[in-house]
Amino acid sequence: MRLQQVRARLLHREEGGRYVHLVFAMEEASWRILPGQFVQLQVRDAEQYDPFLDRPFSVFWTEPGRLGLLVLPRGRGTRWLVSRDPGTEVSLIGPLGQPWPRFPRVGLVGGGSGIAPVVHYLRTYPDTVAWVRLGFRGDIPAFLPKRIPASSPVEFWSETDAPGARRGRVTDAPLPLDDGVQILACGPPGMLTALKEILPSTRYYASFEEVMGCGFGICMGCLTPRAGGGHFRTCREGPLFRADQVDWTRLTQDVR
C-alpha cells in the first residue's frame, strides 16, 4: 500500500439532517480511493497541536481531484472541521484501509457515518447492488439523493418520523438473502451487532469504527478482536471483516 500525505482545500460545505457534507480539492488528482477506504484528516490549525491526532473518515464519493466526506459532528475534532470556511487547508493522509471486495451480488447496509462507504460502493459498482438500506436518526439529508445514482434500489429508514423514510431501524424488516447475496455493512456498533444476530456470518461483512492513532498500521492502537484469539489492526487489515472472523464477545467486552 502506498499512502501519501497531501494538502486538501475545503471547497464547499453543506448541512443536511445531522450531517455535514464537505467537499475537498486535493493536489493529487491521480488518487483512486476505492469504496470502503478512508483518509486521515487534520482537525486543527497547522501550527497548533490540539487536537493532536487526525480523524479517520470513510470516503463518501470521489472525482478526479475532488473528495467528498460525510461528517457527523460529535467531538472537538469534528466540530472544528465542520465549522471551517471554504479555502481552509488541512493535511490529508490516504488512501487507507483495504477496499471492500467487489462481489457479483451484494446487499448494503449503512447507518451513522457508515452511510458514506455504502454510497461510494453503490456509485462505483452499481450493477452489483441488489438492495441498499440506510438508517438515520432524524431527517434524510437533502443533499443525499443527489449523490445516489437514479433508480438505485435504496430504502431510507429513520428512528424518528422523517419524510421519505420508513419509521424504524434497518433491522426491523427482513433483509433479502436470495441469489447468494453478500451483505456489506458500516455503522454504529449497535447496528453491526444487531445485523450479526440475523445474518449468516459467512455472508456478512462488517466495517468497524475505531479510535485510531495513525490509521496506517504503525501505532498498533486500533484493533478488532479475531475469532479464535489475537486481533487484527482495524486500520490496516480492515476496517471491513467477515463476521465469522471477528470475536464479537471481546469486541463489546473490552471497552471498560
Place this chain on the structure above:
Amino acid sequence: MNTPDLSTTIGQVTLPNPLLTASGTFGYGHELLESFPVQRLGAVVSKGLTLRPREGNPRPRIAETRCGLLNSIGLENMGLEAYLHRVLPLLRERGVRVVLNVEGRSEEEFYALAEKVEAHQPEILALEVNVSCPNVEGGLWFGQDLGLLERLVRGMRARTRFPLWIKLTPSGVDVREEARAAEQGGADAVVVANTYPGMAVDVARRRFLLHRGMGGVSGPAIHPLTLYWVHEVVGAVGIPVIAVGGIHDFDSAVAYLLVGARAVQIGSALFVDPELPYRILARLPDYLRDQGFSSVSSLIGSLRLDRPATQRPQT
C-alpha cells in the same frame, strides 16, 4: 560555502544525519517503505521486541490528551526471532539502518535477548534497551532502581558486543542518576526519555479512557519536560545522549541538538505527519549555514547553561 556535514557519531556508530524514528511509533519499520524514503533517515528504531510474541493490551489502547496522546499498547510484537527473519531483511535490502529495541519482563529475559542477538549477529547498528516499562521484576521499574539498572546493563554488556543504548524513564526520581547508573554499567549511550505515566478519565461515563487505566503520555505536550532532562543528562554523563519526546516541527528537533543531544528520535508526530523527518532533514543544511555552523557536530551542545555562551562560530 560547502554543504554542511549532517553526520553525527554515537560512540562507535556514525549516522549520516541525526534524525531517527522512536520505538513504537513507526511500526516494525517496513510498513511505509513504499511511501517514504525511509533509507534517508539516520536510522529506524524497531518496535519493542520481546523474546516471545506478545499480544499487547485490550482496547482502548489510545486516548487523545491536550496536545498529545496516551498510549497503552502493551508491547504488542511478533517476537525477536520473527523480526530478525521476516522484517530486518526487508529493511536491509532497501539500505535502511536499523536499531533494535528490546524489552524484557525480567533480568533473565533481557539477558536471553542479548544472547540471542549476539548469536544471530544481525545487521543492526545498536541495541536499544527499554528499561522504562512498568511492572518488571515484581512491580519495580528498572529505571527507578539504580542498583538493578546498573547490574542489568553490566549483564547485557557481558553478553553482547553490540552498542547498548539504554532508554530511560522520565518518571524516576532523577534521570541524571539513571543515566549515571547506565554509564557505570557500560552503556554506550542513553536515550532520554520514554513516555510519562499518565491517565485520562471520561467524566460523563465515569470511566478511564484506556482499558488499563494508565498509559504513557507523548506528543508536543511533553517537549519542554524532556528538553530539560536531556539538557541535565548531557551535563551529568560522558556518554552520548539521544533525545526523544514531543518533537513536532523543525524547532523542537533542533532544540534537542542545541542542548547537547547527539541525535533525536521523532515519535508520535509520525502518526499525523509522517513526512516530518524528511522536511526537517531538508531544512537542516540551510539552518546550519544561516547560523554559521559547518556541521551538525559543531551545533550539538552549543547552547548550555553550564558553559559560557558560545560565540557565533567563524567559518
